[in-house]
Amino acid sequence: MTVRVRxxxxxxxxxxIGTARTALFNYLFAxxxxxxxxxxxxxxxxxxxxxxxxxDILEGLHWLGMEWDEGPEVAGLPARGPYGPYRQxxxxxxxxxxxDRLLAEDKAYYCYCTPEELAADxxxxxxxxEPPHYVGRCAHLTPEERGEREAEGRKPVIRxxxxxxxVEFDDLVRGNVAIDTKALGGDLVIVRxxxxxxxxxxxxxxxxxxxxxxxxxxxxxxxxxPKHILLFRALGAQEPKFAHLPLILNADRTKMxxxxxxxxxxxYKEEGFVKEAIVNYLALLGWSSGTEEDIFPLDELxxxxxxxxxxxxxxxxxxxxxxxxNGQWIRRLADxxxxxxxxxxxxxxxxxxxxxxEQVRFPGQDEVAALxxxxxxxxxxxxxxxxxxxxxxxxxIAVDPAQLVPKRWDPETTLEALTEARRVAADTxxxxxxxxxxEASLRALAxxxxxxxxxxxxxxxxxxxxxxxxPPLFDTLVALGYERTIExxxxxxxxxxxxxxxxx
RNA sequence: GCCCCCAUCGUCUAGAGGCCUAGGACGCCACCCUUUCAAGGUGGAGAUCACCGGUUCGAAUCCGGUUGGGGGUACCA
Numbered sequence: 195m196t197v198r199v200r201x202x203x204x205x206x207x208x209x210x211i212g213t214a215r216t217a218l219f220n221y222l223f224a225x226x227x228x229x230x231x232x233x234x235x236x237x238x239x240x241x242x243x244x245x246x247x248x249x250d251i252l253e254g255l256h257w258l259g260m261e262w263d264e265g266p267e268v269a270g271l272p273a274r275g276p277y278g279p280y281r282q283x284x285x286x287x288x289x290x291x292x293x294d295r296l297l298a299e300d301k302a303y304y305c306y307c308t309p310e311e312l313a314a315d316x317x318x319x320x321x322x323x324e325p326p327h328y329v330g331r332c333a334h335l336t337p338e339e340r341g342e343r344e345a346e347g348r349k350p351v352i353r354x355x356x357x358x359x360x361v362e363f364d365d366l367v368r369g370n371v372a373i374d375t376k377a378l379g380g381d382l383v384i385v386r387x388x389x390x391x392x393x394x395x396x397x398x399x400x401x402x403x404x405x406x407x408x409x410x411x412x413x414x415x416x417x418x419x420p421k422h423i424l425l426f427r428a429l430g431a432q433e434p435k436f437a438h439l440p441l442i443l444n445a446d447r448t449k450m451x452x453x454x455x456x457x458x459x460x461x462y463k464e465e466g467f468v469k470e471a472i473v474n475y476l477a478l479l480g481w482s483s484g485t486e487e488d489i490f491p492l493d494e495l496x497x498x499x500x501x502x503x504x505x506x507x508x509x510x511x512x513x514x515x516x517x518x519x520n521g522q523w524i525r526r527l528a529d530x531x532x533x534x535x536x537x538x539x540x541x542x543x544x545x546x547x548x549x550x551x552e553q554v555r556f557p558g559q560d561e562v563a564a565l566x567x568x569x570x571x572x573x574x575x576x577x578x579x580x581x582x583x584x585x586x587x588x589x590x591i592a593v594d595p596a597q598l599v600p601k602r603w604d605p606e607t608t609l610e611a612l613t614e615a616r617r618v619a620a621d622t623x624x625x626x627x628x629x630x631x632x633e634a635s636l637r638a639l640a641x642x643x644x645x646x647x648x649x650x651x652x653x654x655x656x657x658x659x660x661x662x663x664x665p666p667l668f669d670t671l672v673a674l675g676y677e678r679t680i681e682x683x684x685x686x687x688x689x690x691x692x693x694x695x696x697x698x
Numbered sequence: 699g700c701c702c703c704c705a706u707c708g709u710c711u712a713g714a715g716g717c718c719u720a721g722g723a724c725g726c727c728a729c730c731c732u733u734u735c736a737a738g739g740u741g742g743a744g745a746u747c748a749c750c751g752g753u754u755c756g757a758a759u760c761c762g763g764u765u766g767g768g769g770g771u772a773c774c775a
Contacts, residue, residue, distance in 0.1 A: 204775045239774055309773080325700040326771065351773055368703070377701040379771055386773045393775050417702050417770035440704085447767065475710095478723090482711055486722045505711080508768065512709050515724045525737080571737040582735090633733085651733040663735035 197229025199408050201255070201262070202397065205235060206242040209254035209459040211511070212412060212442050212450055215476040219439055220410045221260040222477070222499035232404060233265035235281045236397070238390050243283075254459045258469050259492050264404075277404040282396050289391035292399045292429060293352050293384060301428045302384065304350035305332040306343040328353065328380030349387035354395070354425065356381050361420035366408070366437035367504045373420045382421060398422050402431035410437040410501070413508070414449065437501050440480045441508040450511055462516075466539055466576025468527070471520035479509045489522055517574045524573050532570070533563050536579050543580025544587055553589035565673060568665035582665060586673055591660040591682070595689045598656045600649040607645075608653050609690040614639055615654050616683040623676040629668035636668075657686030 201217040203209070224231040233255070237243040252268055264275025279285055296302035305328075316326050332353070335343075343350070362372040384395035391399070401409060401422075409422075416438045426433040444454040451457065462472060470491060477495050478488060481504050490498070524532065537559065544554045569582050585591050599608045615636060622635045636654070640647040651667050658679055664670055671679050 202775090206775070236775065242774075305773095312773090320699080323699055327700095365703095371702070373702060377771075379701095383773055388773080390773090392773070397775090412769095413703065414769055415775095419702095438703085441769075443768080445709090449769070478710065480710090484712070486712080488710090488723055507704050509711090510709060512724070515710065518724055521737085569736095572735070574736090637733090646733095648733050655734065661734090665735080667733055 195407060197224060197227050197408060198232060198404065198406050199224045199229060199410055200232035200234050200401070200404065200406050201260075202234045202236045202400075203251050204239060204242075205237050205244060205248035205251060206239055207247055207452075207458075209251040210457050211459055211462070211476070212457070213251070214254065214258060214459050214472070215442060215479060216411055216439060217255055217260055218258070218473060218476050219481070219499075219504070222495055223408065223410060223437075223501060224263075225496040226499045229407075230263045231260070232275065232277070232406070233262035233280065234400060234404070235266055236393065238282045238393065238396055240283070240390065250460065254463075257463065258459075258473055282391070282400065285396075285400065286390070288403060289385070289396055289399050290389070293391070293395070296354065296384075296428055297352065299428075300355075302352050302354045303333060303335070303381075304340060305353045305381075305383070306335075306340075306348045306350045307331055308348070325377070326379060328382075330381065333381065351383045351387050352385035353381040354384045354428070356421070356424060361423050363419060363423060363433075363436055365416070365419075366410075366435055366501045367440075368416070368438060368506055371416065371419070373417065375420065375424070377417075378421060384425075394418060394421050395425065398425040398429065398431075401434060402426060402429055406434050408435045408437060410439065413438045413441050437504070440505050442479055443508045443510045445510060447508065447510060449508075455511055456513075464577075466573075466578065467516065467520050468523050468535065468576065470526075471516065471523040474523070475516045475519050478515075479511070480505045489519070521574050524576070525570060529563065529566055532566065533559055535576055536562060536569075539576045540579045540583070543577075543584055547584065547588060554584075555587045555589075557587055565665075568669050568673070572665065581661075583673075585659040585661065585664075586670075591658075593656060593660045593686055593689060597662055598653060598686055598689060600652045602646070603649055603653070605690050609687060611643075611645060611650055611653050612657055612683055612687050612690070614643070615650065616680060616687070619671070619676075619679055619683065623679070627672060627676045627679075629666075629672050632671055633668045653686075654683070658682040 199220040201213070201220050203213050203217075221231050223229070233252075235248060237248070249268075255262070262274070264277060264280065265273065266278070266280035267273040273280055282289075293302065297304075307328075311331070312328075315329050319326050332350075333355070356375050356378050358375055360372050360374050362370065365371050382394060383392055385391055400406075419436055419438075423433055442450040444450050446454065448454070456462070459472070463469075473492055473495070474488075474490055477490065477499075481499065483490070483498050484503060527535070540562065541556060544556055548554045565583055565586075569579060572582055573579060595605075599605050603611070618635050618639050619632065622631050625631070636650060637647050639645075640650045652662070655664055655667050655670075656662060658671065658674060674682070
């Protein structure tokens with residue numbers, strides 16, 4: 195029997211980090227055993243489903259590198275796989291047929307209860323401290339009674355007879371789970387009054403129709419699993435194996451939510467998290483290799499992944515750890531690759547500065563390539579590139595006079611030092627403007643004047659970049675170029691003393 | 699309320715009866731390197747393995763209970 199798993203997102207919001215993790219575990223499991231990874235869109239909640247979300251989800255999964263073997267047609271490309279269509283709203287006849295079958299076999303029935311009646315039932319049950327459940331008012335209607343209700347114009351839902359007994363299954367991560375059908379809340383609605391199927395029904399009809407062998411999903415579905423198993427049985431379908439993954443948690447250990455955490459994959463992408471780090475991190479949320487390594491590319495995760503090594507307790511999403519992994523992955527990327535990923539972030543940053551009225555220059559890839567050694571180890575996220583190098587591309591940098599003066603110095607000393615530094619830089623630069631020479635001559639200057647090299651360098655750093663934290667100074671000066679270095683040193687001197695009184 | 703699941707450093711985890719005076723990683727602290735910031739290196743603090751009882755010569759590991767946390771309980775998915 196060949197393994198078939200699926201990821202079945204609902205296009206009711208942008209791709210959620212939890213959905214991405216569930217997709218990943220399904221993907222890893224499928225690839226590890228040479229099975230098939232199916233993508234199915236569960237869009238039966240017409241009120242909340244949107245095409246834009248669907249695209250976001252598909253693009254996100256694709257971006258992370260999880261190609262599906264079977265899935266819906268997208269952007270003009272035909273559906274892949276023999277079990278299509280892969281959007282539930284395009285599979286309505288299938289649910290209709292399945293529901294009719296259950297109806298014919300009296301495993302399901304029409305229910306005409308109004309929302310008001312159901313609400314009243316629930317209120318009464320609550321008052322009596324009973325668990326909420328459907329009372330079965332319509333469970334045994336005669337044809338006449340049904341006729342009366344139809345005549346009133348009531349549109350029925352279809353309910354599935356849950357029956358009595360204990361449903362037991364062997365969860366691949368949790369072991370044996372047994373739940374009494376009494377805890378299920380009575381006969382459950384499987385088809386809405388408008389004829390569309392509800393999740394618990396469509397998911398089973400489809401998993402059966404698509405020959406899914408393993409259902410790997412979040413723990414939030416664990417209590418609902420008996421409903422599904424009962425439905426599989428009623429439909430005469432082979433029930434799949436189940437594996438319920440631990441939930442991803444907010445810092446307060448509740449189920450990760452938009453309200454308390456950043457849940458949209460897109461938001462992480464826009465901050466400059468690389469896909470390798472996200473995949474790596476998501477895999478480590480609930481799974482561990484059992485070794486002491488923690489950096490794994492996708493293909494290695496595929497070879498190592500086992501459901502048996504999945505944790506059963508929930509895992510708090512730890513952004514710090516994600517950032518660390520991101521830095522690790524950024525350091526590992528090939529030059530060309532990193533440049534390509536960095537460019538959009540840098541361009542966006544500069545474009546934003548331009549919008550704010552600053553004069554900026556947009557560098558080409560070659561120019562950014564030259565900066566790579568200066569920034570590579572300083573990027574926890576790709577979006578950190580702007581603040582690291584934008585002073586190179588902005589005509590007029592803002593310099594704070596207060597920051598210009600090193601802690602141990604006074605303005606006079608600083609002015610003198612910058613003046614001397616300008617002279618030395620000009621002298622050196624007239625021969626060759628290179629990092630080693632600049633460093634040697636400026637160190638010599640500091641020594642001859644009894645200044646701490648660090649203080650001198652800090653004054654220069656702030657003068658030419660406007661910042662106290664930058665890539666290494668001399669490489670920065672070279673990147674800036676001779677002329678702009680001199681210009682900025684002069685501008686900084688002006689800041690410390692009016693031009694008229696500036697020492698020549 | 700009822701049902702189900704879970705429980706090892708702040709966080710992610712290793713651990714499947716003796717290898718555990720509980721290991722690794724993130725974060726934190728210190729030192730080294732160093733022109734700043736990073737990165738890197740070294741070291742450190744940090745967990746009476748939720749609690750109680752049992753099984754056993756021996757338990758973080760097995761069993762029971764307690765407590766705590768989470769999830770589910772819709773004409774949402």
